[in-house]
Amino acid sequence: MDRADVxxxxxxxxGMACTLECARLGLATVLVDSKRPDYVPSPANTVFEAMAKKAHMPLEPHLVRRWLKGMVIRSPSGRGIRVDARGCVLHRDRLDAHYIEEAERRGxxxxxxxxxxxxVVSDGIVEGAVVNGEPMRAAITVVACGVDCGLARLAGISPMRHPHDxxxxLEAHVVGEGVGEPEYFEYTVGSVAPGWKATYTPLGGDEATIGVYVRRHGRDVSAFFERHLTRFEAEHGPVRVLSVAKGADPVATLPHELVCGGLMVCGGVCGQSGIAYGIRAGTLAAQTAAEALDKGDVSAAMLRAYVRRWRRELWWEHVVGRLSLEMLRRMRDEEIDALVAALEDYDTSRLRGHPLLKLAGVGMHVVRKSPLLALTLLRKISQGMT
Ligand SMILES: Cc1cc2nc3c(=O)[nH]c(=O)nc-3n(C[C@H](O)[C@H](O)[C@H](O)COP(=O)(O)OP(=O)(O)OC[C@H]3O[C@@H](n4cnc5c(N)ncnc54)[C@H](O)[C@@H]3O)c2cc1C
Structure with a gap:
């Protein structure tokens, strides 16, 4: 293949979803990745069923390691809100193999x-990339190389709105008696993991993962992890750490510029956080690529169809996610405790529909329970919008 379509x-x-969809649509597609084919699978391996459905993502039985009934969101003092929203832990190696093998099977x-x-940029249009020292030409290039990859910026676009966020x-795979048995994910918010969450994912039997995701405290979050581990062991008994994974989650960064001539960006590199929403974005980019190639027009104006599609489906999920996390980041532990107490009797099955409606529904409940707390939240949310 002298020059690929994509x-x-x-x-x-x-990137994998984009490759599969391009191949399915008959485009001559090349996927390059710097890692070895026998790579250690990414630690990102959990999805909620509703998000997976929205992303048209396969959750076939052989891809799922364990189904969980939902999540418990815990406040710093240990109060909890239970949300019955099914989710699962995936066999991440099998999910990757599914996409790669299907894409290869389709050419x-x-x-x-x-x-x-x-x-490789010519007259302002991206025409491929230099890969292992050799130019690899393509009509359309899709950059999907994760949060730490600076390639999109080299094309003069800034893919994340809040890259500092x-x-x-740091996530550890642990073993300890019965730690894998609970049937809910647990996310603790507040000073244990400022800016996002401390996690506990029971994997079944004696296995679990526990982790911390922290914003604005630098890349080394091991001190937060040690504190989470100490609390975890006090509650669940001693555990042995089998392995540790590190990385960055772009959940609060918000996508910004996603296209320029000949180029589309998708996944963590542009703040499209999470497996499911990355998969959906990659699929939408592929569909836009097929249309652009059909029309013989790979200009930025043409590729903006990808941005419009993506915004229609997923923009508000990301915006409400960021607003909520910014509100939490600004709250003291006592305020988070009060919020969780106010929501303990909230019927979370009503959390349906547009993300803004969900936020408004929760807000109205807090107004009824504690108008003063609602005012505090409103102030913190409006600060988060700036
Ligand atoms: C510890 C941890 C756990 C997480 N758990 C979950 C979870 O359970 N569920 C969830 O939905 N999200 C989770 N996330 C968030 C999630 O990782 C990401 O949002 C999601 O995986 C998106 O991945 P990505 O687009 O950032 O790319 P990545 O998965 O990081 O993949 C980028 C790929 O690009 C390749 N690459 C990079 N540079 C180049 C280059 N120059 N040339 C060629 N190839 C290159 C890399 O080798 C890599 O394979 C987690 C994040 C972290 C840090």
Whole structure:
């Protein structure tokens, strides 16, 4: 293949989904990734069923390690709100294999240990990338190479609105008697993990993962992890750490510029956080690529169809996510305790529909329970909008 229709950089969830959809639509597609084919799977392995459905993501039985009934959101003092929203822990290696094998079966070329070093730009249009020292030309390039990849910026676009707001994470796979048995994810918010959450994902039997995701305290979040581990062991008994994963979650960064001539960006690199929403964004980028190639027009104006589609489906999920996290980041532990207390009797099955409606529903409940607390929240939310 002298010149591909689409060159996808990065086998992230977004990149793999984009590659599969491009191949399904009959485009000559190449996916390059710098890692080895026998790579350690990403620690990102949980999804909620509703998000997966929205992303048209496969949750076939062989991909799922364990179903959980929902999540418990815990305040710093240990109060909890139970949300019955089914979610699962995936066999991440099998999910990746599903996308890669399907894409290859439909004709895509997947090249491991191929690192894109820079983009090839001619007259303001991206025409591929230099990969392992050699130019690899394509009509459309899709950058999906994760939060730490600077390639999109090299094309002169800034893909994240708030890049300083990455949540740096440390997650451990642990074993301890019965720690895998509970049937709910647990997310603790407040000073235990400022800016986002401390997690507990029971994997079944004696296995679990626990982690912290922290914003605005630097990349080294090990002190927060140690504190979370101490609290966890006090509650659940001693555990042994089998392995540790580190990385960054772009959940609060918000997508910004997603296209320029010949180029689309998707996944964590542009703040499209999470497996499911990355997969959906990658699929939408592929559909736009097919239309653009059909019309012989890869200009930024044409590729903006991807942005419009993505905004229609997912923009408000990201905005409400950021607003909520910014509100939490500004709250003291006592205020979070009061909020969780106010929501303990809230019927979370009403959390349906547009993300803004969900937020408004929760807000109205707090107004009824504690008008003063509602005022505090309103103030913190409005500060988060600036
Ligand atoms: C510890 C941790 C746990 C998480 N758990 C979850 C979870 O359970 N569920 C969830 O939905 N989200 C989770 N997240 C968030 C999630 O990781 C991301 O939002 C999601 O995986 C999106 O991945 P990504 O687009 O950032 O790309 P990544 O998954 O990071 O993939 C990027 C790929 O690009 C490749 N690459 C990078 N640079 C180049 C280059 N120059 N040339 C070629 N290839 C390149 C890399 O090798 C890599 O394969 C977690 C995040 C962290 C840090």
């Amino acid at each position: 060159l996808v950089i990065g086998a992230s969830p977004a 895509a070329r997947v090249l491991w240990q191929h690192r894109a070093e820079r983009l 990455l949540a740096w994470a």
